Amino acid sequence: MVEKILKFFNSLKLTVVLLAVGLVLVFIGTLAQVDEGLYQAQTRYFKSWFISNPTILGAKVPILFPGGYLIGTFLLVNLIVTHVTRFPFTKKKIGIHLIHGGIVLLLLGQLFTDALSTESAIRFAEGDSRNYSEDFHASELVVIDTSKPDQDRVVAIPDGLLRGGKEIRHSDLPVILRVREYWPNSWLLDSPTNNSVHLSVSQGLGSGLHLLPLKPTVSTEQRNIPSAILELVTPQGPLGTWLVSSQTARKQEFTYQNKTYELAMRFKRYYKPFNLRLLKFTHDRYRGTDIPKNFASRVKVQRPGTGEDREVEISMNKPLRYNGETYYQAGFDEHNDERERKITILQVVSNPSWLTPYFSCVLVALGMIVQFATHLIGFARRRSA
Amino acid sequence: MMDSSKQSPSRAPFLLRIGVLLGFACLAIGCKRERISVYSVPKESSVQMADASQEEPSASTPGIQYKTPAGWTEHQAGGMRAAAFSIPDQKGNKIDVSVVPLPQINASKAQVANLWREQLGLAPLAEEEVSREIQSVKVGSLDGELFDMVSDKPTANTTDKGRVVVAMLAHAQRTWFFKMSGEDEAVRAQKPAFLEFLKSVEFRAGHVESPARFTSTNVKEVPGAKREATGTRPEWQVPTGWEEVPPPQMLLAKFVMPDKEQPKAEVTVSVFPGDAGGVLQNVNRWRRQIKLDPVQQDSLDKMTTSIELPEGKAILVDLSGENPTNGQPTRIIGAILPKGDRTWFYKLMGHEQIAEREKAAFIKFVQTATYPNG
Numbered sequence: 001m002v003e004k005i006l007k008f009f010n011s012l013k014l015t016v017v018l019l020a021v022g023l024v025l026v027f028i029g030t031l032a033q034v035d036e037g038l039y040q041a042q043t044r045y046f047k048s049w050f051i052s053n054p055t056i057l058g059a060k061v062p063i064l065f066p067g068g069y070l071i072g073t074f075l076l077v078n079l080i081v082t083h084v085t086r087f088p089f090t091k092k093k094i095g096i097h098l099i100h101g102g103i104v105l106l107l108l109g110q111l112f113t114d115a116l117s118t119e120s121a122i123r124f125a126e127g128d129s130r131n132y133s134e135d136f137h138a139s140e141l142v143v144i145d146t147s148k149p150d151q152d153r154v155v156a157i158p159d160g161l162l163r164g165g166k167e168i169r170h171s172d173l174p175v176i177l178r179v180r181e182y183w184p185n186s187w188l189l190d191s192p193t194n195n196s197v198h199l200s201v202s203q204g205l206g207s208g209l210h211l212l213p214l215k216p217t218v219s220t221e222q223r224n225i226p227s228a229i230l231e232l233v234t235p236q237g238p239l240g241t242w243l244v245s246s247q248t249a250r251k252q253e254f255t256y257q258n259k260t261y262e263l264a265m266r267f268k269r270y271y272k273p274f275n276l277r278l279l280k281f282t283h284d285r286y287r288g289t290d291i292p293k294n295f296a297s298r299v300k301v302q303r304p305g306t307g308e309d310r311e312v313e314i315s316m317n318k319p320l321r322y323n324g325e326t327y328y329q330a331g332f333d334e335h336n337d338e339r340e341r342k343i344t345i346l347q348v349v350s351n352p353s354w355l356t357p358y359f360s361c362v363l364v365a366l367g368m369i370v371q372f373a374t375h376l377i378g379f380a381r382r383r384s385a
Numbered sequence: 386m387m388d389s390s391k392q393s394p395s396r397a398p399f400l401l402r403i404g405v406l407l408g409f410a411c412l413a414i415g416c417k418r419e420r421i422s423v424y425s426v427p428k429e430s431s432v433q434m435a436d437a438s439q440e441e442p443s444a445s446t447p448g449i450q451y452k453t454p455a456g457w458t459e460h461q462a463g464g465m466r467a468a469a470f471s472i473p474d475q476k477g478n479k480i481d482v483s484v485v486p487l488p489q490i491n492a493s494k495a496q497v498a499n500l501w502r503e504q505l506g507l508a509p510l511a512e513e514e515v516s517r518e519i520q521s522v523k524v525g526s527l528d529g530e531l532f533d534m535v536s537d538k539p540t541a542n543t544t545d546k547g548r549v550v551v552a553m554l555a556h557a558q559r560t561w562f563f564k565m566s567g568e569d570e571a572v573r574a575q576k577p578a579f580l581e582f583l584k585s586v587e588f589r590a591g592h593v594e595s596p597a598r599f600t601s602t603n604v605k606e607v608p609g610a611k612r613e614a615t616g617t618r619p620e621w622q623v624p625t626g627w628e629e630v631p632p633p634q635m636l637l638a639k640f641v642m643p644d645k646e647q648p649k650a651e652v653t654v655s656v657f658p659g660d661a662g663g664v665l666q667n668v669n670r671w672r673r674q675i676k677l678d679p680v681q682q683d684s685l686d687k688m689t690t691s692i693e694l695p696e697g698k699a700i701l702v703d704l705s706g707e708n709p710t711n712g713q714p715t716r717i718i719g720a721i722l723p724k725g726d727r728t729w730f731y732k733l734m735g736h737e738q739i740a741e742r743e744k745a746a747f748i749k750f751v752q753t754a755t756y757p758n759g
Contacts, residue, residue, distance in 0.1 A: 131427065151425045158419035172423045191620045193629040212629055271426050 009074075009081040018078060022071045028056050029068075037217075039137065047114060076107045095371025102363030109356025117351035120270050121330065125341040129277040129302070133348040135268035139226045139246045143173055144262040152262075159184075159226040159246075159265065167233075174256050178231040180241060185214040185224040188247050199243055201229055204252040204263075206243025226265060232256075270348070272323065274303035279311065281342040283332060295332055297344040314346060325350045449484065449561075452585035454578040457482065472567075472575055478543070480567030480575055482582075483726070485658055486559040494519065498532050500659050501549045501564075504726070505536035522552050524563065525586040529554030533576075535569050548572035552583050564726065618654075619729075622753040624746035627652065642739060650735020650743060652750070661728045664689070664721055668702050671717045671732065675706025694752055696724050701748070705737065716740035720751045729756075 008014065029045030032055045036044065045051055048067035053060045083100045087093050120133035141162060145153040155172045162168070163184070168177040189196060189210045196210040206229075216224050227245035231238055232254060239254055244265035252263045277300040284293040296315035301308060301322065314320045320327040326349045333343035449467060453459055460469040470482040494516065499509040510518070515532075522531040532551045540547035546569040554561055563586075565572055565579045618637050623629065632639040638654040661667065668689075669679035680688070691698040699722040708715040714737035722729040733740055733747040 153425050156422045160419045170421050187631050194623045
């Protein structure tokens with residue numbers, strides 16, 4: 001059996017087929033961005049094992065196509081098996097080993113980037129501090145124990161776990177969360193409209209409001225607003241039903257066993273061990289036009305653990321690299337001119353394996369130099385002999 | 386580059402190691418799958434410092450603080466209003482008090498005063514005449530200007546003479562209007578309380594958002610860039626087939642007519658304080674959107690009709706032009722309804738055929754709207 005598997009992967013034909021399929025995947029995945037949006041296309045085509053009903057030239061085709069993970073993994077195994085079985089470790093083949101090692105590192109690096117990297121944003125006004133950034137796409141349901149004087153204990157539940165009307169139980173949750181309704185994208189209204197749902201909850205905000213279920217958006221210009229109606233259940237009986245929605249940041253509370261908890265749906269947060277405080281946001285335009293010349297945020301990095309307290313300027317081409325993350329000047333509030341306190345938007349990218357492509361390229365380049373040099377020297381020796 | 390040799394059994398442990406490595410890689414992907422996390426964080430109040438009101442404006446913190454006089458009933462503020470009150474008078478009518486912050490306006494005092502005078506059916510005044518009428522007034526610790534106007538005869542909203550008292554001042558890059566309106570006698574009786582109310586006003590540093598019941602984020606991509614919601618909006622009967630979608634900023638509501646085939650059309654509703662520049666300016670703005678030349682007032686009168694609404698007459702305009710991007714025949718059917726101190730704009734814009742098909746439904750939609758605060 002192992003022999004058969006090794007034989008399957010030890011094939012140059014497989015390499016060619018995988019590269020060809022990869023080529024097709026890149027082609028259809030790129031074109032699909034027109035119909036499905038950038039984020040959705042990237043997730044569905046490149047960050048998946050299989051793609052069902054891919055959009056090819058604007059039409060959904062009822063086939064199962066291999067996704068990026070599958071092609072990448074097969075290529076990786078194919079390369080490793082082929083390399084190990086065909087290239088014994090000899091001095092003469094050092095160049096080949098380096099080249100293949102570089103490609104393996106590139107593939108693995110991409111895999112780890114996908115698994116470990118996060119992109120989020122901090123949006124704050126002059127004078128504000130933040131010790132967290134918020135995800136571009138994901139939302140989370142949080143139950144926060146606020147009983148301690150200086151710290152909050154947060155149980156964060158990804159909104160995807162609310163799908164399917166489940167019960168959510170966790171040892172750190174004081175109650176069972178029974179999902180009565182869940183809308184992956186929605187919009188809350190004061191008055192009814194076509195297709196809207198009249199909401200009825202017994203606690204907190206939301207009773208008497210209307211919710212318009214929306215199709216989950218795939219546009220990079222929009223984001224989903226998940227909402228849910230939850231029933232909080234204790235061993236003594238239900239506490240009531242609550243509406244949670246990332247459309248509102250208003251706090252809702254419930255009390256159980258003399259402890260007060262907050263309940264909210266919000267954009268997924270990534271907390272930092274330090275605070276960023278926006279001191280000043282500047283936005284220069286070319287004289288007489290609205291064309292941005294430069295925009296920059298002067299921030300103060302305050303880290304209570306180390307006593308660090310310093311000022312940094314983040315501008316369009318000068319990101320802040322700190323704590324394994326990169327803070328880019330990504331944007332600003334479009335109504336800043338009317339605001340007394342200007343608002344800036346920083347993009348926060350965390351990618352622990354960001355160096356792997358550089359190492360990979362160096363390894364491949366080094367391998368090629370060694371390989372060609374080995375051949376050249378051998379050739380020169382044979383010629384002079 | 387490739388070389389052929391037979392598989393060596395001695396390499397099996399190496400392959401095993403590679404397999405383990407790949408297993409870890411797959412696990413790493415698995416790590417990204419959704420799971421519940423538990424962590425402790427410092428309390429927000431100790432971290433967020435100055436920005437408690439930034440995330441979501443609250444109805445009780447609309448950028449100002451004040452002492453509500455006895456007998457005044459505070460209402461949920463909405464739309465452009467930072468605060469709203471009503472005071473019952475002896476005849477059972479109500480006096481309205483509102484606080485509206487607007488981005489600083491570039492209008493003269495006479496232009497502003499004449500807006501209110503027009504509502505009272507009074508003739509416009511020249512700049513120097515208005516200057517003579519203005520009194521100074523204290524709004525909190527700041528100096529403002531007070532306009533006090535009374536009509537010659539009953540107005541649309543009063544059975545007796547109407548009176549409007551407005552205090553205006555510029556602060557924090559906004560022009561703030563504090564307005565009390567109602568029947569002459571009742572407003573006069575409440576004027577001392579109004580002046581006391583003005584004195585009690587404290588402006589909250591920095592935060593001058595209009596209050597919102599909800600913050601909608603669906604139209605913005607960057608987390609936290611929360612669009613302000615619309616405040617309380619009218620209730621209306623939405624025609625069958627129209628689909629409501631989250632409105633872009635500055636709009637109150639947006640509806641699309643989903644049509645599998647192009648072309649498409651959409652209806653938008655917006656509201657602005659005052660006359661928002663007037664009918665002529667807004668119609669010309671719409672004309673420019675479909676590549677039509679602006680018109681003068683006399684031509685405008687010929688091209689508008691009116692529709693009867695419970696709230697009064699709305700001006701209806703029907704424009705045919707072309708889509709500037711694809712050159713397709715495009716039509717704008719707009720209804721403009723001045724109501725109280727605001728003007729409502731309804732606009733149907735889309736392909737000629739769709740607009741024609743939806744015109745009757747659009748007019749009915751405008752007619753069925755019932756507005757907040759009466």
